[in-house]
Amino acid sequence: MRGNRETRIFFSTELLGWYERSKRDLPWRRHRDPYNIWISEIMLQQTRVDTVIPYFHRFIERFPTIADLAAAPEEDVLKCWEGLGYYSRARNLQAAAKQVMERHGGTVPNTKAEVSALKGVGPYTTGAILSIAFNRPEPAVDGNVMRVLSRYFLIEEDVAKVGTRTLMEELAAELIPEGRASDFNQALMELGALVCTPKSPQCLTCPVMARCAGRLEGAEERLPIKSKAKPPxxxxxxxxxxxxxxxxxxxxxxxxxxxxxxxxxxxxxxxxxxxxxxxxxxxxxxxxxxxxxxxxxxxxxxxxxxxxxxxxxxxxxxxxxxxxxxxxxxxxxxxxxxxxxxxxxxxxxxxxxxxxxxxxxxxxxxxxxxxxxxxxxxxxxxxxxxxxxxxxxx
DNA sequence: AACACGGGGGC
DNA sequence: GCCCCAGTGTT
The missing domain is CATH 3.90.79.10 (Nucleoside Triphosphate Pyrophosphohydrolase)
Structure with missing residues (x-):
């Protein structure tokens, strides 16, 4: 386990408090609706919030329910995704909607085995749906979370490695306050998006700066450690x-x-x-x-x-x-x-x-x-x- | 473990 | 122009 008990309690407590004060009013945060949250999480894979918002509105308007999505022509689903990229997300999403109709009567399932069995739903999205929609204490570790945790706990492992993500998931799971999985996981990602940014992190406004090991070491700018991708x-x-x-x-x-x-x-x-x-x-x-x-x-x-x-x-x-x-x-x-x-x-x-x-x-x-x-x-x-x-x- | 798979935003 | 991504599926 990284950090001592006080350091971890401080992190979770201050982060939750900050989130209550600073969270953005996002369309999928209006109601705790599992279908909306699922759609938003798929759209948010490798894609920024500002890009997703107009697509999310159009998609929910065009496919208000899982049944509508499952029954639609694939052409319509792709057209709704046009310009968003990674189009297998759209095709997998519709395949998963059909899975939900057949296996779960049109209701998003709420167990780890059932959610992770859905097409296009990997470890991150499984944790995101279970925690955000159902408040289950599952970690949801994406790039934002790995950046925040690598800085706060001064973790220098390569975040491109699978083993590092596993380590982050164990750490993130430990940090979830009792009964607060939904808010805490969203808070972690919100901090990464608004404060603990890839470049020029806004440490002076960060709710956990006082105990951030990366910041105390002056290492925040060089974290997370990440191996470079091949050029196209x-x-x-x-x-x-x-x-x-x-x-x-x-x-x-x-x-x-x-x-x-x-x-x-x-x-x-x-x-x-x-x-x-x-x-x-x-x-x-x-x-x-x-x-x-x-x-x-x-x-x-x-x-x-x-x-x-x-x-x-x-x-x-x-x-x-x-x-x-x-x-x-x-x-x-x-x-x-x-x-x-x-x-x-x-x-x-x-x-x-x-x-x-x-x-x-x-x-x-x-x-x-x-x-x-x-x-x-x-x-x-x-x-x-x-x-x-x-x-x-x- | 490596690769395929889009696109936009920040500086 | 170069860097960064709110990842998943296939091989």
Whole structure:
């Protein structure tokens, strides 16, 4: 156990007092509703409060109950999550809502085994739901809590290590005052968010500064100790903004991403990989780049005439840095439905091979011609949202 | 244990 | 431009 008894009692007591005085009025704190708390905790994973608030309101309005969420089209759930990132959270959340309907009659369970069995609910969220919604004395250790505890107790273990989190959970559990798990866990995270911040912590306003070992050692700025993440690897993409003609005038070609992996089942502009920054230095010149893109589009069933480079866009994920060069195309002829409504296996194989040869990766994409209004119903990652909003002029 | 998985905010 | 994240699932 870290710290002596007085140090731990002081911490918990002063922290609770501070929380009563300083807690923010957040939407999910209005009522102690397990569904609201669950939604908020999933949204708050790797995401700041200010970002989450508008999403939380829209989500609860669109899916007021677990039954509504379980019954909704996945497309609607993703659309509600659009721009929030880590979209597997949304897909897992809906899968978990179905679990709750089937196993628990539509009521959020209140035991550790049942809560942690829900899709998308790991050790942190299990503790958060059990403590915040049901006042159970379970630790809820996130990045904030690890920062606060590492400073107050001067813990120099690497917080990126699994063993360190386990240690923090044991410590956090010991600190929970009798009957106060809900407020105490929220207080711990609130302190990390408002006072014990990653950079320039506001120690002079901190309720536990007097006994903070990190502060007393002058070590608060270098804690917590955390090993560095790998930098994102660069990827270069030739991207097509294809404008329809004739019956498809005013529409743009988009496709749906595969069921798994990056941005699963989100919509995007068609793009193919390139070896370097397109249009620069070692990158493919615009002419050949557009030729390759045109070949890939034709193989996907959309013959199109290149209309020049439109813009460059960059987007950084946690592990990939995308460099996109977007080219405008005019569709030569509208996509036609095959006779009889079907496509022969041979034709599919031929198209797939041609698309692959042209640098395409996903040969099973669903393509669609959309208007600006159609964007209200389809979920796009931010980088394509920016491009399309710029194009449609909104 | 390492990696995949988005995005925004602070400085 | 670089750093920080209110984590979970897969391999």
């Amino acid at each position: 690897r660069p990827e270069y993409r030739l991207t097509a903004l294809v404008e329809g003609g004739g019956a498809l005038a005013g529409r743009v070609l988009v496709r749906r991403r595969p069921d798994t992996g990056l941005l699963a089942r989100m919509w995007e502009l068609p793009h193919i990989p390139a070896d370097a920054v397109p249009g620069e230095g070692a990158g493919l010149p615009d002419g050949p780049a557009m030729d390759r893109l045109a070949t890939a589009l034709a193989a996907a069933g959309v013959p199109a005439r290149p209309g020049g480079a439109l813009l460059n866009a960059e987007h950084t994920f946690s592990h990939i840095h995308w460099n996109l060069r977007v080219f405008r195309f005019d569709a030569e002829i509208p996509m036609q439905a095959p006779a009889g409504g079907g496509v022969s296996p041979a034709a599919v194989a031929e198209t797939a091979a041609a698309y692959d040869a042209a640098g395409g990766e996903d040969t099973t994409s669903e393509y669609r011609w959309i208007t600006r209004e159609d964007m209200d119903n389809l979920a796009f990652p931010n980088v394509f949202l920016r491009i399309l909003n710029g194009y449609f002029g909104s």
